[in-house]
Amino acid sequence: MSQGELNIAGGNMPGDSFAGAAETLLRLENITKEFPGVRALSGVHFDLVRGEVHAVCGENGAGKSTLMKIVSGVYQPTEGTIIHKGNKVQYSSPLESEAAGIAIIHQELNLIPHLSVAENIYLAREPRRGFWVDRKKLRADAKRCLDRLGVDIDPDQTVRGLSVAQCQMVEIAKALSLDAEVLIMDEPTSSLTEQETTLLFKVIHDLKRAGVGIVYISHRLDEMAQIVDRVTILRDGRYISTAKFADTTVDQIVAQMVGRSLEEKFPERTSAPTDDVIFAVKGLTRKGVFEDVSFELKRGEILGFAGLMGAGRTEVARAIFGADPLDSGEITFESRVLDIRSPQDAIREGIAYLSEDRKSDGLAVKMSVAANTTLANMEAVSSKFGVIDFAKHNEIARKYVDLLNVKTPSIEQTVRLLSGGNQQKIIIGKWLFRESRILFFDEPTRGIDVGAKFAIYKIMDELAAQGIGVILISSELPEVLGLTDRIAVFHEGRITGVLKTAETNQEEIMRYASGYVPAAQ
Template sequence: MSDALLVMKKITKRFPGVLALNRVDFNLRRGEVHALLGENGAGKSTLMKILSGVCQKDEGEIIFKGSPVIINGPLAARKLGISIIHQEFNLCSHLTVAQNIFIGREHRKGWLLDEERENRAAADILETLNLAIAPDRQVSTLTVAQQQMVEIAKALSFNSRILIMDEPTAALTDREIDSLFRVTNILRDQGVGIVYISHRLEELAIIADRATVMRDGETVDTVNYKDTTLDKLISMMVGRELSNLFPPRQSAVSDQVALSVKHLSREGVLNDVSFDLYRGEILGLSGLMGAGRTELARAVFGADPIDSGEILLNRNLLKNHSVEEAIEAGIGYLTEDRKLEGLALGLSVQVNTLLSNYQKYASVLGVINEKKISSVVEKLSRRLRIKTPSLEQLAGNLSGGNQQKIIIARWLCRDTDILIFDEPTRGIDVSARYEIYELMNELVQQGKSIIMISSELPEIIGLSDRILVMRHGRITGELSREQACQNSIMKYAALEG
C-alpha cells in the first residue's frame, strides 16, 4: 500500500485470563477517514491504546510512514505525530484556549510567559481550521462542540499526522456535527489520517471513506464505505442479522394517567411546562441541545428546584419536591452521564445495583441479609443479561451497555413504576442498544411508564408512543406515533415565539 500512512500487522494483546486482541490487522491511508467499528468489548479501544502508546502490544508489528516503529508510551506516539481525542475531554476549564493548546510547552520570554506570542500561535492553528474562537477565551465559557475543536487544535499543534477520534459526536447537536465534519474534511484535505470510532453508524455514510469491523478481539473485515450497507456493517459487528434497528412492539398505553406535570416553571430554565404520562407509555422528549429536556427530567425527579408548578403521581401531589420523595413514590432516573452521576465505578455490580435499595433488605436493627440480596441481584443480572465475570466485578470495568443495565436493575429492584431514561443508549453499541430497547418494551408491557430523552431522532421516532418537542424550556409541539417524522420534530424544535 504505497499510500499507507500506518499499517498494524497481527497485533496481539493479552491481559490476565483474557485474549483482548488476536492477530488484528488495521491500516490507515493519508487523507482518509477510517471508521473503526465493533461492539463494546470488541477490542477497538485496546487497539487504539496500543497505537497511542497507553499500553504495549505482545506480538505484531507497527509500520508508520513505511518504517517499523516501537511506541512504548504516549510521548513516543506524540513525537511520531499520533494524537487521540477522548470522548471525555482533557482540558483545563479555568485556562484560556491558547493556554490549553500549548499546556506544558508554553511560549516564554526568558522566565516569563509570552502570552502575546502564544495567542498568535494558537490563532494561526485555529485559522487553519477556519474556527472563529478567540485564543484568549476561557475554556469554561465554550460549548461542548467548541471544546472539541480546541482538542483538535491542540492535537494539530503537535503536527499530528494521525488523529484518533473516540465518539466525537456523542454530545453534539446536528448543527455542531456539521461543524465537526467540516473541520474533519479540512484535516483530510491536509493529508491527516483520521481513525473515527463511533456507535452512530448512520452518520458514517457522510464522513467515512473506509470501515474496519472488529468482533471478539479480531478483525472481521475492512470495506469501502460506499460499497457497503448499514445492515451489512451491523451483521459483521454482532455476528448475526438484525432485521430492524428497533424491535417490534405493540402499544401498551392505557387511558390511566400515571404522572401529571402542571405548569412547572423555573426562571431561565423551564417555562410553564405541562404534560401527562400514561401507564404503559413511552413518552419521548425531543429538542435541540439546551432546549430544557434534561432540566425538566431533573425537576420531575426532584434533583433541581422549581419556582412553581405541581407534580402528581397517580393523582397524589408530591409535596416536598425532593429526590427522596420521588424515589419513595416510585420514580427512577437513569441519568444522562451514567459514569459521573449514575454509578460508583469503583464499587461492585452488586453494590451499584443495591444503591437506594439497602433499606428494603435490612432488618429492624439495620442488619443486611447478604444471602437474600445476592440472590436478588443474581436474578436481575440474568434477567437483564448483564455480562460480568461476577457480581463482585467493579462497575467501571464493564462496557457502557452493561453499566446502563446495572442502573436499570437498581430501579427494577425497587419495582419502580415510572422510569426516566436520559440518553439511554449514548456510547452503547448496536447490539446492546437493541437489548435496551427490548427491555423498555418489556417494561411498558408490564404497565410501567417511561419518559425517554434522546438526541437521536431515529431513536425517538422508533420507540416513542408519543413525542413532546421542547425549545427554550417550553413544550412547542406534541406528535403522535403516526405523525412523527424528522421534519415535523425539527420544525417544532426550531419554532420561535
C-alpha cells in the same frame, strides 16, 4: 503498499480526499491485550493511510476502544507490533503519542471541570510569555479551535458549567489543537445534535484534504456513508474483516458485528397508551434555564423529549429528579402532588433518572458491577441491622447482568474496566432493581452498539407495558420516532409542541425545535 492502499490512492474514496500519495501512517499487526481475567484483544490487524477515514465497528466489548488506547499510549499491548510512519513504536503514555502526532478523542470525557475551556484545550501546552502563561494568546488560540467547529462556547467559561454535548465539542477542539497526523475519534457524535454533527463532518472533510488520517469509531452506522472510506470490523476482541465502505452495506456490517443478521432496529411495541394520566408536571420554571414547562405521561406510553442542544430537556429532567432546584411549578404522580427537594426524595417517590453522563453521575466507577447494581436499593439486600446479605446481593447482580447481557468477566469486575455500553447497562439494571415507577432515560443508547440498543429498546417497551412511566430524552430523531407514542419538543427552555409520533416526522420536529410554531398551534 497493499492493493487496498493503491485503490485509495486512486481516488475511490467518498468526498474530498488527500491529493498526495497514500502513505501508510499507522499499521497494527497481531495486537493482543490481556487484562486480569479477560482477553480484550486477540491477534488484531489494522492499518490507516494518509487522507482517509477508516472506521472501526463492533459491539460493546469488541475491543475497539482498547485497540485505540493501545495506539495512543494509554495501554501497552501484551503482544503485537505498532508501526507508525514506517517505524516500530510503543508509546508508554498519551503525551508520547501526542508528541509523535497521534491525538485521540475519548468516548468518555476527560476534561478538568474547574478549569476553563481554553485551559482544557491547551492543558500542559499553554502559550507562555517568559515564566507566565500568555492568557491573551491562550484565549485567542482556543477561540480559533472552537470557531473552526462552528460552536459558540466562551473560551473563558468553566467546563463544569457546560452540557455533555458542549464538553464533547471541547474535546474535539482539544484534539484539533494538536495538529495531529493521526486523529482517533471514539464516538465523537454520540452527544451532538444533527446540526453539530454536520459541522463536525465538514471539519473531517477538511482534515482529509490536509492529509490527516482519521480512525472513526461510532455506533451510528447510517451516518458513516458521509465520511468513511474503509471499515474494519471486530467481534469479541478478534479481527473479522476490512472493506471499502462503498462496497458494503449497513446490514452486512451489522451481521458481521453481531455474528447474525439483525432485521429490526426497533422492537414491535407491546405497550399501548391509555387515557390514564399517571405523571404530570405543570408550570415548571427555573429562571434562566426553562420556563412554564407542562406535560402529561399516560399509563402504557413512552413519551419522548426532543430538541436541540441547550433546549432544556435534560435540565427539566434533572429538576424533576431533585438534582437541580425549581423556582416554581407542580409535580403530580397518580393524582398526588410531590414535594421533591433532592434526588433522595425522588427515589423514595419511585422516580429514577438515567443521566446522559454515566461516568460522572450514574456510576461508582471504582466499585464492582455487583455493588453498582444494588447501590440504589441496598436495603433490599441487607438485614434489618444493615448487614449486607452477600449471597442475595450477588444473586441480584447476576440476574441483571444476564438480563441485560452485560459483557463482564465477573460481577466483581471494576465498572471502570467495562466498555461504555456495558456501563450504561449496569445503570439501567440499578434502576430496574430499585423498581422505579417513573424512569427518565437521558440518551440511554449513547455509545451503545446496535445489538444492545435493541435489547434496551425492548426493556423500555416492556416497562411501559407494565404500567411504568417511561420518558425518553434523545438527540437521535429516528430513535425518538421509532420508540415513542408522543413527543414533547423543546426550544430555549419551553415546550413548543407535543406531537403524536405516528402523525409527525423529522422535518416537523425540527421546525418546532427551531422555535417555529405554526399559526394554528
